[in-house]
Amino acid sequence: MSDNDPILLESGIRDVSFGKAVKVVQPANLYGCTIGDGCFVGPFVEIQKDVTIGDRTKIQSHSFICELVSIGSDCFVGHGVMFVNDTFSIGGPARGRRELWRATKIGDRVSIGSNATIMPVDICSDVVIGAGAVVTKPITKPGIYAGVPARFIRSATSDQSSPTKRS
Numbered sequence: 487m488s489d490n491d492p493i494l495l496e497s498g499i500r501d502v503s504f505g506k507a508v509k510v511v512q513p514a515n516l517y518g519c520t521i522g523d524g525c526f527v528g529p530f531v532e533i534q535k536d537v538t539i540g541d542r543t544k545i546q547s548h549s550f551i552c553e554l555v556s557i558g559s560d561c562f563v564g565h566g567v568m569f570v571n572d573t574f575s576i577g578g579p580a581r582g583r584r585e586l587w588r589a590t591k592i593g594d595r596v597s598i599g600s601n602a603t604i605m606p607v608d609i610c611s612d613v614v615i616g617a618g619a620v621v622t623k624p625i626t627k628p629g630i631y632a633g634v635p636a637r638f639i640r641s642a643t644s645d646q647s648s649p650t651k652r653s
C-alpha cells in the first residue's frame with residue numbers, strides 16, 4: 487500500500503434500531519439511529535447517530551440528517567434536505583467541539599420541500615417548508631413557510647401536512 491492509496495471506508499447500515507415495516511433503498515448510510523414503524527428511507531440518504539425518526543415518516547433521496555436531530559411522526563423530508571448541527575459559531579467548523587453543536591426538533595406532520603436547509607431550530611407540528619427554503623429561526627405556529635430566510639407565507643389547509651409520495 488502506498489501513501490497515495492486513500493483509506494476507504496464503507497457506507498452501510500450499522501447499529502440502527504428499526505421499527506416494523508421500514509423500507510430502505512440502498513445505498514444509504516445509516517448508523518446508530520432509531521427509525522420508527524412504517525418509515526421509508528430513499529437512496530443516498532445519511533442518517534447519523536442518535537437521530538430519531540418517528541413512525542411513518544418518509545425521507546426522500548439524497549437527504550442528510552445529522553446528530554442532534556429528531557423528527558416526529560408522519561413527516562415528509564423531501565429530496566436533498568440538509569440538516570445542520572454545527573453553525574460555525576466560532577467562525578468556522580467546531581472541529582470536534584460537540585459542545586458547540588446545536589439540536590433540531592421537528593414536530594409531527596411536518597413536510598419539508600426539496601433542497602431545503604434546516605438550521606438547528608425547533609419546528610412545531612403541522613408545518614410545510616417550501617422547496618429551497620433556509621429555515622433559520624424556530625417555527626412555533628403551524629403553516630406554510632418558504633424562502634431564504636424562510637418566512638410564513640400562509641396557513642395550511644388540513645390535508646396539506648400528510649403527504650404520501652415515495653421515491
Ligand SMILES: CC(C)(COP(=O)(O)OP(=O)(O)OC[C@H]1O[C@@H](n2cnc3c(N)ncnc32)[C@H](O)[C@@H]1OP(=O)(O)O)[C@@H](O)C(=O)NCCC(=O)NCCS
Pocket residue numbers: 564565598599600614615616617618619630631632633634639651
Ligand atoms: C411553499 C409551497 C408549499 C407553496 O405552495 P403554494 O401555497 O401553492 O404557493 P404558491 O405557488 O401559490 O406561491 C405563493 C407565493 O410564494 C412563493 N413561493 C412558492 N414556493 C416558494 C418557494 N419554495 N420558495 C420561495 N417562494 C415560494 C410564490 O412565488 C408566491 O409568491 P408571490 O405571492 O410573491 O407571487 C410550494 O411552492 C413548495 O415549495 N412546495 C414544496 C414541494 C416539494 O419540494 N416537494 C418535494 C417532493 S417532489
